[in-house]
Amino acid sequence: EAQVTQNPRYLITVTGKKLTVTCSQNMNHEYMSWYRQDPGLGLRQIYYSMNVEVTDKGDVPEGYKVSRKEKRNFPLILESPSPNQTSLYFCASSLIGWNTGELFFGEGSRLTVL
Amino acid sequence: KNEVEQSPQNLTAQEGEFITINCSYSVGISALHWLQQHPGGGIVSLFMLSSGKKKHGRLIATINIQEKHSSLHITASHPRDSAVYICAVEAGSARQLTFGSGTQLTVLP
Numbered sequence: 470e471a472q473v474t475q476n477p478r479y480l481i482t483v484t485g486k487k488l489t490v491t492c493s494q495n496m497n498h499e500y501m502s503w504y505r506q507d508p509g510l511g512l513r514q515i516y517y518s519m520n521v522e523v524t525d526k527g528d529v530p531e532g533y534k535v536s537r538k539e540k541r542n543f544p545l546i547l548e549s550p551s552p553n554q555t556s557l558y559f560c561a562s563s564l565i566g567w568n569t570g571e572l573f574f575g576e577g578s579r580l581t582v583l
Numbered sequence: 584k585n586e587v588e589q590s591p592q593n594l595t596a597q598e599g600e601f602i603t604i605n606c607s608y609s610v611g612i613s614a615l616h617w618l619q620q621h622p623g624g625g626i627v628s629l630f631m632l633s634s635g636k637k638k639h640g641r642l643i644a645t646i647n648i649q650e651k652h653s654s655l656h657i658t659a660s661h662p663r664d665s666a667v668y669i670c671a672v673e674a675g676s677a678r679q680l681t682f683g684s685g686t687q688l689t690v691l692p
Contacts, residue, residue, distance in 0.1 A: 500678055512669065512682040519678065527679060528584075559626060563678075570678070572616060574626040 471496045475560050475575035482550055483583050490545045490578050492560030498573070499565045501543035502527070503535065505556040506577075512559070518543055519565060550582040585610045589670050589683035596690050602657040604686045606670030609651065617644050617655050618669040620685070626669075629655070660690045 473494045482488055492501065502517035504527075514527030518537040532554055534546040543562075547554060560575040586609040596602050606615070617629040630637050630644040632653070637644050641660075646653040657664055670683040 502678070502680070504680075504682075511684045512671070514680050517678060525679075528681075557624065561626075565678070570614060571631050572618070572628045574618075574628070577624050577626075 471573065473560055473562050473573050473575040475558075475578045477578060478576060479579050481581045481583065484551055485549050488547050488550060488580075490547075490558055490560075490580070492543045492545065492562075492575060493541050494562040494573065495541065496562065496564075496573065497540065498562035499540070500570070501537065501560065501562045503533070503543070503545045504559045504561065505529065506559065507556050515545070515558075547580075550580075552582050554580065555582045556580060585612065585672055585674055585681045587670060587672055587681050587683040589668075589686050591686060592684065593687045594689070596660050596688070598661060598690055598692050600660050600690075602660050602664075602688065602690075604655045604668050604670075604688070606653045606655070606683055607651060608672045608681075610674060611648075611651070612672040612674050614673050615646055615653050616671040616673070616680070617653075618671060620667040620669060622666070629668075657688075662690045662692050665689050 476491045499520045503515040504512045506512045513529045516535040518524045558578045561572045563570045563572045588607045590605045614633045620626045641658045643656040667685045669685045671680045673680050
């Protein structure tokens, strides 16, 4: 089954404790991206990747890191989480190409930083 | 930076009604996405379009590039259509996306 898998789905952590949210897709998609969703602010793009070893900042990259060493994986790293990073996070992937870029989303990861 | 405006913010309809949700953007785009988010939180892509019109079942999406405007129509609405509908635009080849704030649709039986 074609899917985007995020882990963990739920996490409560404390300020400053490094954490990684994993994202994996099994559709051989070139494009992968991370978003956060906050009440009143909607969805905002954090980082995206057009292919292996190619990553770019979105609108809200501060406090986050990403890497794209393999095509299927795109982990989101919070080196020193802070309470303002409490949010619902989504990973998505797609093909790249005119009229073929339908986005496939993971189920979301709800992160609480105390 | 593209500004994306959706209207209405909230919409309540009776089952069977024809529904229209609108999306306007400020800067020329390469593609526009319509997404659906159910109360459980998962997001599903409904359409990706760069011109014209697309139809899938009871859903129709249109885009007018000159007017920088897109509409999502739902015919014969059903309570299971109740969800948040989100418009997102991408500009250029880099696939940076800007999202609208969403339209909360409630369809009453």
